[in-house]
Each structure stands twice: as C-alpha cells, then as structure tokens.
Amino acid sequence: MYFLLELKEGLAISFKAIRANKMRSVLTMLGIVIGIVSVTVMATAIEGINRAFEESAAAFGPNVMYVQRFQWASNEDWETIRNRKPLEAYYVDRIQRRATLLNAVAPVVFTGRRVAYGTKSVENAIISGTTDQYIYASGTLLKDGRFFTAEESAGGRLVCVIGGTIVENLFPAEDPVGKTIRVAGHPFTVVGTMEKQGGLFGEFTSDLRIHIPIDAFDTRFGDRHDVMIQVGVADKQKMEDAAIELEGIMRNIRHIAPGKPNDFGINQQEILMQVFGPISLVIASIGLFITGLSLFVGGIGIMNIMFVSVTERTREIGIRKAIGAKRRTILIQFLTEAAALCLLGGLIGLAIAFPLSLIVDQFLPTAMPLSVVFIAILISLTVGLISGFLPAYRAARMDPVEALRHE
Numbered sequence: 001m002y003f004l005l006e007l008k009e010g011l012a013i014s015f016k017a018i019r020a021n022k023m024r025s026v027l028t029m030l031g032i033v034i035g036i037v038s039v040t041v042m043a044t045a046i047e048g049i050n051r052a053f054e055e056s057a058a059a060f061g062p063n064v065m066y067v068q069r070f071q072w073a074s075n076e077d078w079e080t081i082r083n084r085k086p087l088e089a090y091y092v093d094r095i096q097r098r099a100t101l102l103n104a105v106a107p108v109v110f111t112g113r114r115v116a117y118g119t120k121s122v123e124n125a126i127i128s129g130t131t132d133q134y135i136y137a138s139g140t141l142l143k144d145g146r147f148f149t150a151e152e153s154a155g156g157r158l159v160c161v162i163g164g165t166i167v168e169n170l171f172p173a174e175d176p177v178g179k180t181i182r183v184a185g186h187p188f189t190v191v192g193t194m195e196k197q198g199g200l201f202g203e204f205t206s207d208l209r210i211h212i213p214i215d216a217f218d219t220r221f222g223d224r225h226d227v228m229i230q231v232g233v234a235d236k237q238k239m240e241d242a243a244i245e246l247e248g249i250m251r252n253i254r255h256i257a258p259g260k261p262n263d264f265g266i267n268q269q270e271i272l273m274q275v276f277g278p279i280s281l282v283i284a285s286i287g288l289f290i291t292g293l294s295l296f297v298g299g300i301g302i303m304n305i306m307f308v309s310v311t312e313r314t315r316e317i318g319i320r321k322a323i324g325a326k327r328r329t330i331l332i333q334f335l336t337e338a339a340a341l342c343l344l345g346g347l348i349g350l351a352i353a354f355p356l357s358l359i360v361d362q363f364l365p366t367a368m369p370l371s372v373v374f375i376a377i378l379i380s381l382t383v384g385l386i387s388g389f390l391p392a393y394r395a396a397r398m399d400p401v402e403a404l405r406h407e
C-alpha cells in the first residue's frame with residue numbers, strides 16, 4: 001500500500017515537472033516517438049507479410065502434393081533438371097491404380113495466351129489443361145457454376161472454369177457463367193468460376209488461370225508441354241505416408257534403380273513454410289535491429305535530460321531527504337518521470353504509426369494486432385526505466401547536506 005502511495009506521488013510530481021518544461025519534454029520525447037513509429041511500422045509490415053504469406057501458401061492446399069521435374073527450394077543444378085525426362089499424363093492412371101492414400105490425381109499443363117470477351121481482354125492469361133479431377137486434387141474452391149464433368153473432360157469439350165482475376169477483368173459487371181470467351185481465338189463456354197485466392201504468389205494461384213479439358217488443350221495448343229501432376233490426399237494427417245507411397249510409385253513408373261536419386265520432385269505447402277520461416281526471421285531481426293537503433297538514441301536523450309533534471313532539482317532532493325524521504329522514494333520519483341516521458345512518447349508514436357501503416361498497406365501488406373500495440377507500450381516503459389535508472393540512482397544516493405548547499 002505504501003509503495004502505491006509513493007508511486008502515485010511520484011506520478012503527480014512527474015507530470016508537474018513535464019508540464020513545467022513543456023518544450024524540453026516534447027523535444028525529449030521526440031526520439032522515443034520516432035523510435036516507436038519506426039519499430040511499430042516495421043513490426044506491422046513484418047506481421048502483415050507473414051500473414052499474407054500464410055494465406056498465399058494456403059492456396060497450394062494443406063493436403064495437396066505437386067509432382068514435378070524439380071524439387072522446390074532445392075540446390076539442384078538447372079542443367080540437371082532440364083535434362084530430365086518430362087512427366088507424362090499417362091502417369092495419372094498408374095498412380096490412381098496403385099495408390100491407397102490418395103483422394104484424386106490430375107495432370108496439369110500450362111501455356112500463356114490472350115483471352116477476350118467482347119471488347120475486354122487479358123494478355124498472357126494462364127491456360128491450364130487438366131481433367132475433371134482437378135477440383136478434388138487442388139486447394140481451390142468453386143465460387144459459381146460447376147467444374148467440367150468427366151464426359152466433358154474425356155471428350156475435349158470447349159468449356160472452361162475461370163479464376164477471380166479473369167472474372168474481374170472480363171466480367172466486371174455481369175455473371176460470366178454461360179458466356180463464351182475466346183481463348184487464343186478459340187471459343188470456350190464458361191461453366192464455372194473459382195474463388196479468388198489473392199496473396200503473394202500471383203500466377204501460381206488459380207486467379208489468373210482458365211481451366212480447360214486437357215484433350216482440348218492438346219488439340220489447340222499442342223501436347224509438348226511440361227506436365228505437372230497434382231495429388232489430393234484424403235487424410236491430411238497421413239500426408240507423410242502418402243508422400244512416401246507416391247514416391248515409391250513414381251520411382252517404379254520412371255524405372256529408377258534402388259539407390260539412385262529421384263529424377264522428380266514431390267512438393268507440398270510445408271516446403272514453402274520451412275523455407276520462408278528462416279527468411280522471415282532474418283528479415284525481422286535485421287529490420288527490428290536497425291529501427292531499434294532509433295529507440296537507443298531516444299533512450300540516450302531521455303537519460304541525458306534526466307541527468308539535467310536531477311542537477312536542476314538538487315535542492316529539492318535535499319529538502320525532501322531532510323524531511324524524511326527515503327532513497328527508494330527519490331528513486332521511484334525519477335524513474336516514474338522517465339517512464340512517463342517514454343510512455344507519452346510511445347502513445348504518440350502509436351497514434352502516428354497507425355495511419356502510416358495504412359499508407360504502407362497500399363504497397364506492402366501490413367497488420368497491427370493488439371500484440372504489436374502492447375509490445376510497443378512495453379518497449380516504451382522499458383526504455384524509460386532503463387534510461388532513467390542511473391539518473392534516479394544518482395538522485396537517490398545524494399547526501400542531503402551537500403544537496404541543500406547546492407546553488
């Protein structure tokens with residue numbers, strides 16, 4: 001209880017001292033304001049990028065695997081990858097016959113072409129040739145309409161399902177389902193649209209894609225394209241077992257002898273998360289270290305001003321000690337003043353950082369959760385306590401007789 005009374009008295013004296021030296025207090029807080037703004041904006045940018053990455057990685061599907069000629073984030077030489085045998089669409093049938101843990105398997109081939117509807121067009125849209133199983137072997141969802149059927153897929157019908165960005169560009173004010181678009185000059189009827197995924201990976205999501213039956217793709221764009229095989233796993237908890245099973249099937253299909261390395265890659269969302277985690281940590285560490293320097297400078301300014309304040313108020317300290325004030329009371333008084341200065345600076349910094357983060361959000365994804373706000377306030381208080389400790393300790397250790405003699 002006595003400690004709380006001392007703290008209350010210290011706060012009252014601190015705010016009185018701050019009001020008595022308004023200009024000096026404002027200039028002193030400026031370093032903390034700049035430091036908190038820098039750290040907060042950097043933290044919101046890092047938090048926003050992390051969230052955007054997680055949302056973008058989700059587009060690859062937590063229970064989806066991608067069989068390709070290369071492994072994501074590997075150190076393999078490009079010359080080695082280029083010389084590997086391409087994957088073939090007929091692998092899909094063999095995988096389906098032998099696998100026990102897979103939900104769906106679909107071949108996917110790509111090309112870039114111009115797509116038009118009326119007077120509107122999209123240059124270099126991603127044309128994706130696949131089968132009816134794609135919707136079950138991917139992490140994407142339908143928004144409107146339907147995906148093409150097994151009969152439409154096997155018959156190479158001129159139907160398509162389009163992504164969110166294609167919808168926005170070609171059909172800004174009308175329902176695309178049932179309309180006919182021209183894909184590289186060929187008419188395709190839209191039977192469905194995909195949910196927009198957004199995120200950081202752009203063309204790797206379904207947003208800029210137009211999915212058509214793979215037979216229609218081969219007839220109009222040729223069959224000499226790299227095949228990627230997308231595999232949906234029925235039980236997410238068995239992803240590791242499914243990957244092992246798929247690897248064994250692929251090695252058998254491609255006649256890889258025991259002991260020889262794979263000439264293909266089995267990729268999944270988890271690889272992206274493993275790669276991005278350390279990169280994000282390094283970026284965050286460097287960014288927060290650089291911005292933290294401004295807080296260090298602000299802390300030095302607080303310490304300097306507190307030493308000046310202690311010198312100016314030496315007689316006051318002597319009088320207070322002469323009438324019975326304890327060392328702890330004097331220590332708390334000056335620590336409270338330093339902490340109050342930094343806390344005010346921190347709150348002002350947060351008030352500036354929030355609109356700044358909204359501006360930054362136009363160029364980079366940002367997010368300011370309550371945890372960032374609480375951390376910024378905690379940092380402000382910590383800087384104040386650390387910066388104010390030496391001046392407060394000096395004030396607490398003063399001899400009252402010497403302090404009263406001070407002019």
